[in-house]
Amino acid sequence: MESLAADVPALTGMADWLLDQIALRDAHAQQLRAVLEPDITDHLRDRRTDGYLLGVTVPALDAQRTAHLNQARETVRAYTAAAHSGREREAQQLLDAFPIPARSLKTSGPAAAWRRNSATAQDAVEALAAQRAATTAENSADYFADPDLLHAETSYLAAREGQLHLMHDALGRLAYPAPAPVTCPRSSPRSRPRRPSAVSSRFRHPRRAAQVLDGLISYQLQQPVPAHRRATTGAETDLLTTARDALGHTVAGAPLDEEHIRARLQEALARSAAPAGPGRVAPTAHDEAHAQALAAGSTTPGVHL
Template sequence: MEALASQRTAITAEDSTDYVADPELLHARAAYLAAREGQLHRIHEALGCVAFPTPASRDLPEALAPAATAQTQRRVIDAFGTPERAAQALDGQIHYQLQQPVPAHRRVQTGAETDLLTCARDALQHLANADLLLNAEQIRARLQQAMARPAAPEGPGAAAPTAHDEAHAQALAAASAAPEVHR
């Protein structure tokens, strides 16, 4: 993160030759650095949620507990694509941390970082084994049930659905019947 911040500072400095010489290249570099920084934030957040999960609120109804727990898995999927890719990335990073001899620039932090990565990797393994996978059929059934309910209140003062409302409902129904896309 520090390297990205210093790179961003370097390319946007007023005395930078890129600032005047090639604005399109400057914009491309700035966009890349912003995207990379956002991705690193997303990865750090996902790993933090895996390694140090927030306990479920006592006020949360039991029926919603699985959905709250699945948010951690969603964050991992957002950051890495799949839990398997997250495990591969963590294994690679742990392997990098344990290489011998340890480079001088990492000697102070290697032990703590390896411990945190191992903690996240172990927690990720438990998360994958917790059977929190989303069931497409259950989601589709709940969506169909929700779409079958009237969107507006019925009764003497209720407005009749418009052609736009009906077209929108048909488009949603067609989209839910489309084949699944897997990453």
């Protein structure tokens, strides 16, 4: 179909449809879809609630998540075409590029805080639970009739649950950052916020997280607001704006001063290599405590601090 579509563009849609149908019964393709697709629970709920009412305008999906959704579909199709045409190496490279998160058995504190205050996050968790119950029910049409489809659906749900947890955990860390320990010096790396690594590991890049948040905010602000979420839109927008503002410091942060870092490193190396004597600077209490902790924690034979 791909080769024919190159000569007959009208067949491109048919080729995509065939790839989508094959992907529905491929567990790895569904896991990849679970990782790449953005959360559009708010849009789906608006369509389900007001989409069938005459004269009611349903908000359009924002441009940011629309683009991410199209990227996800194209990637899943590329994997499916490679996996089912003998290009196993190419298919495996796609799977390796987007690791599948394990299903979370315990909700983290930041994720729980985000779900308590975000109506969309609550809807996402409830919708996933309802989908899981419908899929695994013994009276489901796929329970006995189509084992491959059932396996692919359950694989998607498990990966999607893990992905939602990672997303909610990252957003919760942005909206409700943990205070720095009072016992750590201000210059200690442990006293600095760890938002960049937390966000990057869950959204793959802070800029993508910024795009997601910008899209969620613009979607909430579309007018007219659907009647069923007028009571929650204000709080939802404020929560998303708080997370976006916190992320802004990460995305638009000042670049590292390489010369300053190099000078500090050379100074530290020179101080550690200086011979003992009257002119040597006495170590600070923090340095002594750190050395004692290292000495007490060293269990490697033959190593003396």
